Amino acid sequence: MAAPAVVRDLREHWAPASAQEFMLDDVDLGNRRLTIAGRVRPLDDLTLKLLLDWLEQRRSRWPNTANLHLLIHNQTADTTGRASSHWISAAMRGQDAPLEKLRVDRQLEEALPHGPDPLHLAEVFGLDEKTPMRYADSARALMERPLETDPATSP
Structure with missing residues (x-):
């Protein structure tokens, strides 16, 4: 089963x-x-x-x-x-996304709406002290990145 x-x-x-x-x-x-x-x-x-x-x-x-x-x-x-x-x-097994990618995506998904808060990530996922900092840094970088524009409408 x-x-x-x-x-x-x-x-x-x-x-x-x-x-x-x-x-x-x-x-x-x-x-x-x-x-x-x-x-x-x-x-x-x-x-x-x-x-x-x-x-x-x-x-x-x-x-x-x-x-x-x-x-x-x-x-x-x-x-x-x-x-x-x-x-x-x-x-x-046989899924397109490996488990580690799903885990990272889920942690980043949690970090984005709550801001890059390593304490929140550590609490929600039970992470050690270094790991939430990496996810918070990734979330911060994503949040600071300019929005992508449609190339067809760009000058």
């Missing part, structure tokens, strides 16, 4: 090793949060929708599972074990 869409979306933010550790208790739908490795992260609209869809699919497909891991499949639904990183990674 192919990994669900929520896996693809979560993988834009977090590595398969951390995604396979997600537990049902890590999801706080009421407050739109997901706890990852002890850090609470907000859920954007798309991720929340995908997560709700996955939880509905999970409940209808395996209604009697005792597995408390968020991401399960046919072989793990009858156990308490976690899904493998191989199964989680399968969702990205």
Whole structure:
């Protein structure tokens, strides 16, 4: 079975090793949060929708599972074990954009509307102290770049 869409979306933010550790208790739908490795992260609209869809699919497909891991499949639904990183990674195989490019694009997408704020990026993505500075610098460069003009209308 192919990994669900929520896996693809979560993988834009977090590595398969951390995604396979997600537990049902890590999801706080009421407050739109997901706890990852002890850090609470907000859920954007798309991720929340995908997560709700996955939880509905999970409940209808395996209604009697005792597995408390968020991401399960046919072989793990009858156990308490976690899904493998191989199964989680399968969702990205054959895609046009590699995972790292999706992750960088998502971080820049977050940086642009909030301004080049490394503290915001560090909090949202759980980045170490040097990485958010690079993304903030990239966002700053994009924000300061003049708007492109249509060559057909330029003098």
